[in-house]
Amino acid sequence: MRLVTAALFLALAAAPAESWIAVVDDLGVTVFVGSSPRRVVSLSPGATEILYALGLGNRIVAACEPADYPAAARRLPRVGDFANPNLEVILSHRPDFIVATGGLQRELVLKLRRGPVPMVMLYPQGMEGVFGNVRLIGKAFDRKGAAAALEKRMRGRVAEVTAGLPPEGKRPRVYFEVWADPPMAIGDSSYAGDLVRLAGGSNITRGVIGDYPRLSMEFIISADPEVVILSHCDDTAGAAAGLGRRPGWAGVSAVKSGRVWGDLDMDLLLRPGPRLPEGLAALAERFRRTPRAGKAP
Amino acid sequence: MIRRRSAAALLALAAAALVAAGLSVFMGPSRIPMGEVVAAILGRTAPEGALAIVTEVRLPRTVMGACVGALLATAGVILQGFLRNPLAEPYLLGVSSGAILAVSLMIAAGLPLVVHGVYVLPFAAFVGAVAALVLVYSLAQARGRLNVTTLILAGVVVSAVLSAVVMLIASLSRDRYFEIMAWLMGNLQPLTKGAETWTAVYTVAGIVLAWSQARDLNALLLGEEEAASLGVRVERTKRVLFVLSALLTGVAVSVSGMIGFVGLVGPHFARLLLGPDHRRLIPGAALAGAAMVMLADLAGRVVVAPAELPVGTVTALVGGPFFLILLLRHAREVSGRRR
Numbered sequence: 331m332r333l334v335t336a337a338l339f340l341a342l343a344a345a346p347a348e349s350w351i352a353v354v355d356d357l358g359v360t361v362f363v364g365s366s367p368r369r370v371v372s373l374s375p376g377a378t379e380i381l382y383a384l385g386l387g388n389r390i391v392a393a394c395e396p397a398d399y400p401a402a403a404r405r406l407p408r409v410g411d412f413a414n415p416n417l418e419v420i421l422s423h424r425p426d427f428i429v430a431t432g433g434l435q436r437e438l439v440l441k442l443r444r445g446p447v448p449m450v451m452l453y454p455q456g457m458e459g460v461f462g463n464v465r466l467i468g469k470a471f472d473r474k475g476a477a478a479a480l481e482k483r484m485r486g487r488v489a490e491v492t493a494g495l496p497p498e499g500k501r502p503r504v505y506f507e508v509w510a511d512p513p514m515a516i517g518d519s520s521y522a523g524d525l526v527r528l529a530g531g532s533n534i535t536r537g538v539i540g541d542y543p544r545l546s547m548e549f550i551i552s553a554d555p556e557v558v559i560l561s562h563c564d565d566t567a568g569a570a571a572g573l574g575r576r577p578g579w580a581g582v583s584a585v586k587s588g589r590v591w592g593d594l595d596m597d598l599l600l601r602p603g604p605r606l607p608e609g610l611a612a613l614a615e616r617f618r619r620t621p622r623a624g625k626a627p
Numbered sequence: 628m629i630r631r632r633s634a635a636a637l638l639a640l641a642a643a644a645l646v647a648a649g650l651s652v653f654m655g656p657s658r659i660p661m662g663e664v665v666a667a668i669l670g671r672t673a674p675e676g677a678l679a680i681v682t683e684v685r686l687p688r689t690v691m692g693a694c695v696g697a698l699l700a701t702a703g704v705i706l707q708g709f710l711r712n713p714l715a716e717p718y719l720l721g722v723s724s725g726a727i728l729a730v731s732l733m734i735a736a737g738l739p740l741v742v743h744g745v746y747v748l749p750f751a752a753f754v755g756a757v758a759a760l761v762l763v764y765s766l767a768q769a770r771g772r773l774n775v776t777t778l779i780l781a782g783v784v785v786s787a788v789l790s791a792v793v794m795l796i797a798s799l800s801r802d803r804y805f806e807i808m809a810w811l812m813g814n815l816q817p818l819t820k821g822a823e824t825w826t827a828v829y830t831v832a833g834i835v836l837a838w839s840q841a842r843d844l845n846a847l848l849l850g851e852e853e854a855a856s857l858g859v860r861v862e863r864t865k866r867v868l869f870v871l872s873a874l875l876t877g878v879a880v881s882v883s884g885m886i887g888f889v890g891l892v893g894p895h896f897a898r899l900l901l902g903p904d905h906r907r908l909i910p911g912a913a914l915a916g917a918a919m920v921m922l923a924d925l926a927g928r929v930v931v932a933p934a935e936l937p938v939g940t941v942t943a944l945v946g947g948p949f950f951l952i953l954l955l956r957h958a959r960e961v962s963g964r965r966r
Contacts (some may be wrong), residue, residue: 549933552657578683
C-alpha cells in the first residue's frame with residue numbers, strides 16, 4: 331500500500347506539471363487526472379450522460395447499468411449493475427480514469443481509491459451538486475467551455491421551473507417512497523429530496539436524519555401526505571393501486587384525492603445528469619396542479 | 628402454598644404483558660392524546676387520523692408483538708424441555724433461519740402467498756423450520772448423546788449457513804433485496820389488514836396444543852427411561868414436541884421475520900418465578916415473551932422516531948448478554964459437577 335503511494339508520488343513528481351489537472355470530488359478528495367483521459371469507465375449513470383452531453387462519449391470504454399441515453403450508450407460494454415459493478419471487469423478495460431458514485435458504490439470506491447487509476451466519486455447532494463459534477467468533468471477533460479454552456483442551459487431550465495413557486499406552507503406535503511416493506515423514503519437531505527423541494531413540494535421527512543430513512547408507518551400516516559410518489563424497483567403501478575388497502579391509509583389525503591404517482595419517469599428524476607431539469611419540470615408541473623388540501627393533523 | 632405463589636406469579640406476568648400492551652398502544656412516534664386513544668379503542672368518535680393510527684397501525688402491531696413473543700417463548704420452552712437443554716432457542720438453533728429461508732424462497736420465486744383464501748406462508752415457514760431442526764438435531768447427535776453445547780454449536784453454524792443462503796437469494800433478486808433483508812431483523816407492522824387476527828388464532832391454538840403436552844414434558848424432564856416408566860410414549864411425544872416447536876416458530880417467523888433470544892429470555896424469566904412445572908411454565912413463558920417483544924418493539928418505534936429500529940436488533944441487544952450469563956452459569960455447573 332505504502333509502496334503504491336510512494337510510486338504514485340514519484341510518478342507525479344516525474345510528470346510535467348501542466349499535464350495533471352487537480353479536481354476535488356464529492357468525497358472532498360483532490361484527484362490528479364492525467365490530461366484528457368481517453369479510456370473512461372463510468373460507474374455513474376448520471377456521469378455517463380454528462381460525458382455524452384459534453385461530446386466525450388467516445389472516451390467511455392465501459393459503463394455500468396443503466397446506460398440507455400443517448401442511444402449510443404446502449405452499445406457500451408458493461409461492467410455490471412449500478413448497485414454492484416465488478417472490480418475485475420472494470421480493471422480489465424484498462425481505464426485511465428474512473429467515474430464512480432457514492433451510496434451503494436461506497437465500498438467499491440474505497441477499494442478503487444487504493445489503486446493507481448485516477449478516480450472521482452460523484453455523489454451530488456442536490457441540483458447545485460449536479461452542476462458541480464458538470465464543471466468537474468469539464469475541467470478534468472479540458473472541456474470547460476462546453477461544460478459552462480451545459481450548466482447555463484440546465485440552470486436556465488431550472489430557473490424557468492422554479493419561478494413563481496408557492497412559498498413554504500402552501501406546498502403539498504410529499505411522501506416519496508422507495509420501499510414499501512419496511513417503508514423507506516427519500517429523505518429531505520438527500521439528492522432527490524432537494525429536487526422535491528425545488529419542484530415545489532414539502533417533504534414529510536424534513537428534520538428526519540438519514541438520506542433514505544426507514545420510517546414508521548404511524549409517522550407517515552400522521553404526517554398525512556397530500557402527494558405520494560412511488561419509486562419501487564418492482565411493480566410500482568401495483569403498489570400505487572394498493573396503497574389505500576394498507577392498514578390505516580384509507581384516510582390519508584393523497585389516497586383520498588388519488589394523488590398517488592407511480593408513473594413519473596424516475597430515470598429523468600433520479601439520474602443526476604443533463605436531463606435532470608426535465609425531470610424536475612415534470613415533477614413541478616404535477617405539483618402545480620395539486621392544490622393544497624388542508625393542514626396536517 | 629406453592630400453588631398460591633405461582634398463581635400470583637402468573638397474575639403478575641399477565642399484568643406485565645397487559646402493561647406492555649397498554650404502553651404499546653398509547654405510545655408512538657405521533658403524539659396522540661390519551662383521551663383520543665381511549666376513544667378510538669372503545670369505538671367512540673375520534674379524529675380520523677388518530678382513529679386510523681390506533682386501530683389500524685398500533686393495535687394490529689401490538690397484537691402481532693404479543694403473538695410473536697408468545698409463540699417464540701413457547702417454542703423455546705418446548706425445545707428446552709425435550710432437548711433437556713437450557714440454552715435451546717428457535718433463533719440460536721437455526722430453526723428460525725430454516726423458516727426464513729423457506730419464506731424468502733417463496734418471496735423471491737414470486738409464488739402466491741394466498742392459496743384458496745388461506746395464507747400459506749406460515750406452512751412454508753413450518754417446512755423450513757422442521758428441515759432446519761432435523762438437520763441440527765442429526766448433526767448434534769452424530770456422536771451418540773446430545774451434548775448441550777454441541778447442539779448450540781450445530782444450531783449456530785446451521786443458522787449462519789442458512790442466513791447466508793437467504794442473503795444470496797436477496798442479492799440475486801435485487802428488487803426484493805430490502806424486503807428480504809428486513810425479514811432478517813424482524814418487522815411487526817402488518818402490511819395487510821386482518822393479518823393479526825389469524826396470527827392470534829394460530830397463536831392461541833399453538834399454545835393450547837403446547838399446554839396439552841405439559842405433563843409429558845414434565846415427565847421427560849426426569850429422563851427418557853423414567854418418562855417411559857411413567858407411561859409416556861417417549862418417541863411419539865418427542866416427535867410431537869419436535870413438530871410443535873417448528874410449527875410455533877414457523878408461524879412467528881412467517882409474520883415477523885427473525886426475532887432472536889425471545890425463546891430464551893421468556894422461558895427463563897418465567898422459570899425463575901414459576902419453577903419447572905410446564906403446566907404453569909408454558910403460559911408464564913408465553914406471557915413473558917409477549918411482554919418482551921411488545922416492549923422491544925415499542926423501544927424500536929420510539930427511540931429513533933420517526934425512523935424505526937428493527938425489533939430483532941432490540942431483542943438481540945437485550946437477549947445476547949442474557950444468553951452469555953446462562954452459558955457461563957452452565958459452564959460453571961458442568962465444571963462443578965466434574966470436580
